[in-house]
Amino acid sequence: xxxxxxxxxxKITKRGQNVTFRCDPISEHNRLYWYRQTLGQGPEFLTxxxxxxxxxxxxxxxxxxxxxxxxxxxxxxEIQRTEQGDSAMYLCxxxxxxxxxxxTQYFGPGTRLTVL
Amino acid sequence: QQPVQxxxxxILREGEDAVINCSSSKALYSVHWxxxxxxxxxxxxxxxxxGGEQKGHDKISASFNEKKxxxxxxxxxxxxxxxxxxxxxTHSQGSNYKLTFGKGTLLTVNP
Numbered sequence: 001x002x003x004x005x006x007x008x009x010x011k012i013t014k015r016g017q018n019v020t021f022r023c024d025p026i027s028e029h030n031r032l033y034w035y036r037q038t039l040g041q042g043p044e045f046l047t048x049x050x051x052x053x054x055x056x057x058x059x060x061x062x063x064x065x066x067x068x069x070x071x072x073x074x075x076x077x078e079i080q081r082t083e084q085g086d087s088a089m090y091l092c093x094x095x096x097x098x099x100x101x102x103x104t105q106y107f108g109p110g111t112r113l114t115v116l
Numbered sequence: 117q118q119p120v121q122x123x124x125x126x127i128l129r130e131g132e133d134a135v136i137n138c139s140s141s142k143a144l145y146s147v148h149w150x151x152x153x154x155x156x157x158x159x160x161x162x163x164x165x166x167g168g169e170q171k172g173h174d175k176i177s178a179s180f181n182e183k184k185x186x187x188x189x190x191x192x193x194x195x196x197x198x199x200x201x202x203x204x205x206t207h208s209q210g211s212n213y214k215l216t217f218g219k220g221t222l223l224t225v226n227p
Contacts, residue, residue, distance in 0.1 A: 004157075033214060042118075042203045042217030043158065056212050091157065095213060104148060105205075105215060107157040 004108035006092050012114045013082055020078045021111045025094030032075050033105060034067060035091040036060065043091050043107075049075060050097070082115045089113075117141050119206045121218035128194050128225045136189040136221045138204030147180050147187040148205040148215055151198075158203060161189075191223070199225045 005024045013019050025032050030051050035043035046065070048056040051072040061067075064082075069075040079086055089112050093105040119140040126134050138147060146165050150158035164180035164187050175195075180187045191198055201222050205215030 031213065040219070042205070042220050043215075045214045045216065048212050048214055050212075056214065103213070104160045104163055105213075106160065107150075109157045112155075 004092055004094050004106055006090075006108040006111050008111055009109060010112045010114075012116065014116050015084060016081055018078065018080045019082060019113060020076055021090055021113075023075045023077070023092030023094075023108060025074070025092070026106055028096070029094035029106075030072065030097030031095040032069060033093045033095070034075070034077055035093065035107075037089040037091055037110070038087075046077075046090075079113075082113075084115045087113055087115045118216055119204055119218040121202075121204060121221050123221060124219070125222040126224070128223070130196060130225055130227055131193055132225075134191045134194060134223060136191075136202050136204075136223070138187045138189070138206070138218055140185045140206050142185065142206070142208050144180075144182070144185050144206050144208055146207045147178075148207065149178055149187075149189050150203045150205060151200045152203060152220070153200040161202075194223075194225045196225050196227065199223055 007022045032049040034046040037043045047067045049069040052069050064080045067077045089110045091110045092108045095105045096103050119138050122137045148163050149161040152158040166182040175192045178189045201220040203217045203220045205217045
């Protein structure tokens with residue numbers, strides 16, 4: 001198992017375009033999280049999936065953002081009509097499906113989005 | 117609410133010690149420490165559970181004071197490889213295990 005993977009690693013787009021990112025979690029990790037990180041800040045929670053169900057969304061996730069995890073494995077995060085303020089590192093993390101506080105979240109390398 | 121980390125930055129010489137603090141205004145179930153190097157993913161270091169547990173990992177250890185909702189990360193005999201930004205992530209009740217991160221502490225270890 002090679003850990004959490006994310007694609008693409010970098011994305012440059014023009015304002016107003018749509019972008020989609022993909023996250024492949026660690027095998028058998030049922031819980032998947034998306035975070036956004038801007039320069040000089042810690043990761044900020046965006047949304048959470050347990051299997052294919054999206055159970056929580058942050059208020060940071062405007063209606064231009066949508067996330068899916070159709071088969072409970074990989075997940076996609078789409079941003080429509082991108083704005084310059086969307087420029088950030090988008091991180092995905094996965095966690096085992098146990099109800100233990102000791103379980104950690106493992107992060108992927110992230111997708112760096114630059115909106116021109 | 118976002119936990120508060122201190123200091124914001126620290127510069128060490130190789131072999132020196134450092135302490136990074138993380139404080140929350142919310143009741144916590146656990147505190148998770150990560151290290152992130154520029155342009156890379158946060159790497160998990162350790163988890164601290166409520167109960168004042170102290171854990172260690174090589175020359176890096178941490179404690180969690182449940183009453184004060186504070187955690188501290190201790191780095192002893194620092195190595196060049198310790199350089200990076202350290203984040204504490206806190207987990208509160210009913211939060212779907214999502215983590216709320218502080219703004220980070222930039223640690224620079226010089227030869």
